Amino acid sequence: MEAKSFCGLDFGTSNSTVAVPGRDGVELAPLEGGSRTLPSSIFFDFANGAPVFGRAAIDAYVQGVDGRLMRSLKSVLGTALMDETTRIKTKTYSFKDIIGLIVARLKRAADEASGRDVTQVVLGRPVHFVDDDPAADRRAQDALEEIARAQGFTEIAFQYEPIAAALAYEQKVRREEYALIADIGGGTSDFSVVRVSPEGRARADRASDVLASKGVHIGGTDIDRLFSMKSVMPLLGLGGDMRLPFSDKAISVPNGFFVDLATWHRINLLYTPKVARDLAELARYALAPERIARLAEVIESRRGHSVALAVEDAKIALSSAGAATIDLSEVESGLSVAVSEETLHGAIVDQLGALSRTLQETLAASGLSGERIDAVFLTGGSTAIPAVRAAVTGLTPQATIVEGDMFGAVGLGLGLDAARKFGSDNAMRAA
Ligand SMILES: Nc1ncnc2c1ncn2[C@@H]1O[C@H](COP(=O)(O)OP(=O)(O)OP(=O)(O)O)[C@@H](O)[C@H]1O
Ligand SMILES: [Mg+2]
Numbered sequence: 001m002e003a004k005s006f007c008g009l010d011f012g013t014s015n016s017t018v019a020v021p022g023r024d025g026v027e028l029a030p031l032e033g034g035s036r037t038l039p040s041s042i043f044f045d046f047a048n049g050a051p052v053f054g055r056a057a058i059d060a061y062v063q064g065v066d067g068r069l070m071r072s073l074k075s076v077l078g079t080a081l082m083d084e085t086t087r088i089k090t091k092t093y094s095f096k097d098i099i100g101l102i103v104a105r106l107k108r109a110a111d112e113a114s115g116r117d118v119t120q121v122v123l124g125r126p127v128h129f130v131d132d133d134p135a136a137d138r139r140a141q142d143a144l145e146e147i148a149r150a151q152g153f154t155e156i157a158f159q160y161e162p163i164a165a166a167l168a169y170e171q172k173v174r175r176e177e178y179a180l181i182a183d184i185g186g187g188t189s190d191f192s193v194v195r196v197s198p199e200g201r202a203r204a205d206r207a208s209d210v211l212a213s214k215g216v217h218i219g220g221t222d223i224d225r226l227f228s229m230k231s232v233m234p235l236l237g238l239g240g241d242m243r244l245p246f247s248d249k250a251i252s253v254p255n256g257f258f259v260d261l262a263t264w265h266r267i268n269l270l271y272t273p274k275v276a277r278d279l280a281e282l283a284r285y286a287l288a289p290e291r292i293a294r295l296a297e298v299i300e301s302r303r304g305h306s307v308a309l310a311v312e313d314a315k316i317a318l319s320s321a322g323a324a325t326i327d328l329s330e331v332e333s334g335l336s337v338a339v340s341e342e343t344l345h346g347a348i349v350d351q352l353g354a355l356s357r358t359l360q361e362t363l364a365a366s367g368l369s370g371e372r373i374d375a376v377f378l379t380g381g382s383t384a385i386p387a388v389r390a391a392v393t394g395l396t397p398q399a400t401i402v403e404g405d406m407f408g409a410v411g412l413g414l415g416l417d418a419a420r421k422f423g424s425d426n427a428m429r430a431a
Helices: 052-060 096-116 134-150 160-169 222-233 256-262 264-270 274-284 290-301 304-317 339-348 351-368 384-395 409-422
Strands: 005-010 015-022 025-028 042-045 051-053 067-070 085-088 091-094 118-125 155-160 177-183 189-196 210-216 241-243 250-252 325-326 336-340 375-379 401-404
Touching: 005 096, 005 160, 005 210, 005 409, 015 096, 015 409, 042 052, 042 096, 051 052, 051 096, 052 067, 052 304, 067 264, 091 096, 096 118, 096 134, 118 134, 118 160, 118 409, 134 155, 155 160, 155 409, 160 177, 160 189, 160 210, 160 375, 160 409, 177 351, 177 384, 189 351, 210 351, 222 256, 222 264, 222 304, 222 336, 222 339, 222 351, 241 274, 256 264, 256 274, 256 290, 256 304, 256 336, 264 304, 274 290, 290 304, 336 339, 339 351, 339 384, 351 384, 375 384, 375 409
Parallel strands: 005 118, 118 155, 177 375, 375 401
Antiparallel strands: 005 015, 015 025, 042 051, 042 067, 085 091, 177 189, 189 210, 241 250, 325 336
């Protein structure tokens, strides 16, 4: 019988990775061409119904292929949307089915890279899928487990994503140190205080080395939403007034349409005949009907993800420049909006505060003062934002800042954890 094989699987809100045993230890598997990350995106081509994944999914959508793009599906885990179904042409899918297609795609890559049927997996999970609701959090993990089982994984374990990142970081340390691991991704921000050491790599049970872990449901997709609400949505009517018949009092236009359009995993909910009718009605009473007409046009032409991609591009540009332009020519020829670092920071002040508070709580729970932390290990795409980075590194004055592999550290650490749980001793190191 073929030997069993294991992998670590980081199903991320924005990007996914898989780590498998290679010749020289655990390594990230190629997922899309030579790339070792796969954007967690799926596109259903209406002409043939076949799903495509990753960059190919986003490209198909951007090129205007008739179909439906979905991103940020991890955000649905643990919410009421989980059990809802969506019709894609003639087929009905639940969100679980759709996440299952992505997990199947990742498993195939793991099988190919290791030349085996990979049945053992350590799945990453944020410290909280859902804030302050242990029952919903449990449902989210159970749903992910059920999805993984349906795709052929038979032995399934979970690990906190920041602990996985700590295991990846530990591969590099030369002496014992207290490390603060900060993983700020697309959906969640997770912190752990961990004792790492060269000797620790070989120990099977690391519970006593994990001093604290905390997380909060804030990530790059929330930043995209808040930034969009501040910069782009006003051009589509947000914040404007309307006057209903037989009333001389102006009231604000409802903001639900804008929240949905600015939230990656809710965009497709707007593509219904009812929303089209509601917007036609709204345009009649709005004081700036031309703006509502733009909103209706974006929805009618299914360009919601284009707008969100333009906002995300500008956010990323602002990580290395003081100013950027959000190009909205897809919405209306010549339309764009200038944004600056201040616009972005202004939109996320509350979230930066919440990150600092969660970090303070993590340090308090660890029993260590900020001065005792030797290293801050940064991973996750949102750590590239200067204001986020400042919030995360501001409480640990003695620490060396270590930039991890922004998109690969968690997946690699999950693979190392899988080697510990399922593999042989010599598999327990990174290639
Ligand atoms: N240079 C950059 N500046 C700012 N944000 C960035 C940059 N690069 C990527 N991002 C953002 O990082 C996020 C994705 O990060 P990452 O891939 O670590 O998340 P994830 O692992 O998929 O999410 P999670 O772990 O929360 O489920 C996206 O919101 C993306 O816009
Ligand atoms: Mg992540």
